[in-house]
Amino acid sequence: MAKKIDGKDKPFGGVQPNKVPERSVEGKPTIYTYATCPFSLKVKSLLKSRDIEFSNVEVDPMKKTELKWSDWKKVPVFVDSDGTHVNDSNDILHYIDESHGNKFPREGEDAEQDKWMKFSNDILGKSIVAVIYKNYRTSLHALDYVTKVDKFSLKDRIVSKWLGAIVMRMIGRSRAKMFNEPPRTNLQTQLDSMSSGIEGEFFGGKRPNGADFANYGILRSMQGLNGFDIVEKHNVIWPWYNRMQVLSNI
Numbered sequence: 001m002a003k004k005i006d007g008k009d010k011p012f013g014g015v016q017p018n019k020v021p022e023r024s025v026e027g028k029p030t031i032y033t034y035a036t037c038p039f040s041l042k043v044k045s046l047l048k049s050r051d052i053e054f055s056n057v058e059v060d061p062m063k064k065t066e067l068k069w070s071d072w073k074k075v076p077v078f079v080d081s082d083g084t085h086v087n088d089s090n091d092i093l094h095y096i097d098e099s100h101g102n103k104f105p106r107e108g109e110d111a112e113q114d115k116w117m118k119f120s121n122d123i124l125g126k127s128i129v130a131v132i133y134k135n136y137r138t139s140l141h142a143l144d145y146v147t148k149v150d151k152f153s154l155k156d157r158i159v160s161k162w163l164g165a166i167v168m169r170m171i172g173r174s175r176a177k178m179f180n181e182p183p184r185t186n187l188q189t190q191l192d193s194m195s196s197g198i199e200g201e202f203f204g205g206k207r208p209n210g211a212d213f214a215n216y217g218i219l220r221s222m223q224g225l226n227g228f229d230i231v232e233k234h235n236v237i238w239p240w241y242n243r244m245q246v247l248s249n250i
């Protein structure tokens with residue numbers, strides 16, 4: 001379902017007007033993901049931390065056959081067991097929380113949570129891309145991992161790795177230009193800034209809220225890739241990351 005924006009039909013985030021029960025697999029809440037996608041990892045971490053049984057459909061990043069039915073061509077896409085269809089990771093976090101426990105504030109109710117959820121996409125997501133794809137070597141290392149773990153067909157795997165490394169290196173460079181500091185220093189600065197939002201154990205205080213899952217998913221996607229040592233060495237973010245990892249088990 002698309003919405004008219006500037007006179008054009010555009011797919012949009014949030015809960016969609018039409019239910020698609022046929023897209024929920026085995027009658028369970030279903031997420032359409034790429035295994036290595038930071039936005040998908042946000043949603044997986046929330047579902048796992050709540051012990052919600054769910055189906056996971058891995059999408060082929062080249063053909064996207066599994067998402068042919070959806071106007072929204074990015075992952076994650078969420079379909080609840082009753083067919084409710086939700087697009088965009090932060091909206092999906094809110095939807096899942098509201099329908100499974102209602103443990104954190106809704107958008108507009110807590111300015112701090114809203115700010116840090118937005119930060120996860122606008123700042124942290126872009127900062128990690130600048131570090132992971134900092135040069136051709138680190139880019140190739142990441143693409144080697146991504147093309148092994150994500151659902152690439154054997155035919156697409158080799159080309160995607162080499163071509164992907166070049167493309168992502170270019171994207172990494174353009175992300176780096178958004179910030180004043182070099183990529184590694186910038187990530188350190190952003191983690192320092194994030195620390196100021198953690199109130200005790202979590203952004204949500206004694207228990208995690210939407211900002212915790214949003215930022216954890218982004219950093220989780222970086223584990224094992226270039227620059228993760230910056231997270232491991234951070235005296236506030238690393239203990240927080242470990243708390244989130246224990247809760248979500250991913």
Ligand SMILES: N[C@@H](CCC(=O)N[C@@H](CS)C(=O)NCC(=O)O)C(=O)O
Nearest residue numbers: 037038039073074075076088089090
């Ligand atoms: N704002 C979206 C961003 C999602 C996104 O950009 N996902 C990437 C994968 S990590 C994607 O699907 N990109 C389009 C593509 O692969 O064609 C969200 O938060 O869910």
